[in-house]
Amino acid sequence: NAGVTQTPKFRILKIGQSMTLQCAQDMNHNYMYWYRQDPGMGLKLIYYSVGAGITDKGEVPNGYNVSRSTTEDFPLRLELAAPSQTSVYFCASSRATLYNEQFFGPGTRLTVL
Amino acid sequence: GENVEQHPSTLSVQEGDSAVIKCTYSDSASNYFPWYKQELGKRPQLIIDIRSNVGEKKDQRIAVTLNKTAKHFSLHITETQPEDSAVYFCAGLYGNKLVFGAGTILRVKS
Numbered sequence: 001n002a003g004v005t006q007t008p009k010f011r012i013l014k015i016g017q018s019m020t021l022q023c024a025q026d027m028n029h030n031y032m033y034w035y036r037q038d039p040g041m042g043l044k045l046i047y048y049s050v051g052a053g054i055t056d057k058g059e060v061p062n063g064y065n066v067s068r069s070t071t072e073d074f075p076l077r078l079e080l081a082a083p084s085q086t087s088v089y090f091c092a093s094s095r096a097t098l099y100n101e102q103f104f105g106p107g108t109r110l111t112v113l
Numbered sequence: 114g115e116n117v118e119q120h121p122s123t124l125s126v127q128e129g130d131s132a133v134i135k136c137t138y139s140d141s142a143s144n145y146f147p148w149y150k151q152e153l154g155k156r157p158q159l160i161i162d163i164r165s166n167v168g169e170k171k172d173q174r175i176a177v178t179l180n181k182t183a184k185h186f187s188l189h190i191t192e193t194q195p196e197d198s199a200v201y202f203c204a205g206l207y208g209n210k211l212v213f214g215a216g217t218i219l220r221v222k223s
Contacts, residue, residue, distance in 0.1 A: 042215040099145055104156040
């Protein structure tokens with residue numbers, strides 16, 4: 001099993017550009033999450049999904065959108081990138097939330113200039 | 114509100130000494146409190162967790178204690194080794210979401 005995979009590993013965007021961060025898992029997990037981690041800071045939840053077709057906002061959803069059309073994939077869309085979105089983005093998945101380990105992907109380092 | 118506070122933000126210990134990291138949580142947290150370790154440049158990984166029906170859980174050199182009355186839980190690492198150097202995050206479960214503390218940078222000096 002590959003676990004949780006993310007692409008790309010690194011990306012530099014110009015202000016106002018858009019992009020999609022890809023996330024996939026092959027563990028048949030129902031729950032998937034997107035976090036951002038700013039330098040020296042903790043993990044902030046952007047969006048999460050409890051199953052295909054169901055998404056909900058986390059702590060910091062502004063400037064982002066998500067979709068969940070399959071169990072395996074959970075892409076994160078950035079529209080009109082801003083310097084404040086410079087961060088490392090982690091995707092994670094779990095079987096459920098209660099008492100279940102979240103498995104993280106390797107992360108995408110995004111810089112907006 | 115949904116809040117987890119973590120202290121200290123940095124911790125330096127001598128190899129072989131113990132390290133303790135403490136987290137407090139707000140009222141609405143559910144009954145599950147995990148700890149994640151993140152090595153430099155790597156992804157976070159679960160190292161231990163505790164459910165609120167127990168007061169302590171151990172796994173080799175790592176232990177977590179939970180005080181529900183005071184609403185805090187702590188990570189204890191004994192006989193620290195250089196490979197324990199990392200950032201440690203506590204978290205509390207609020208509904209379907211984990212809320213993470215800000216992290217503790219642990220440096221083990223050899």
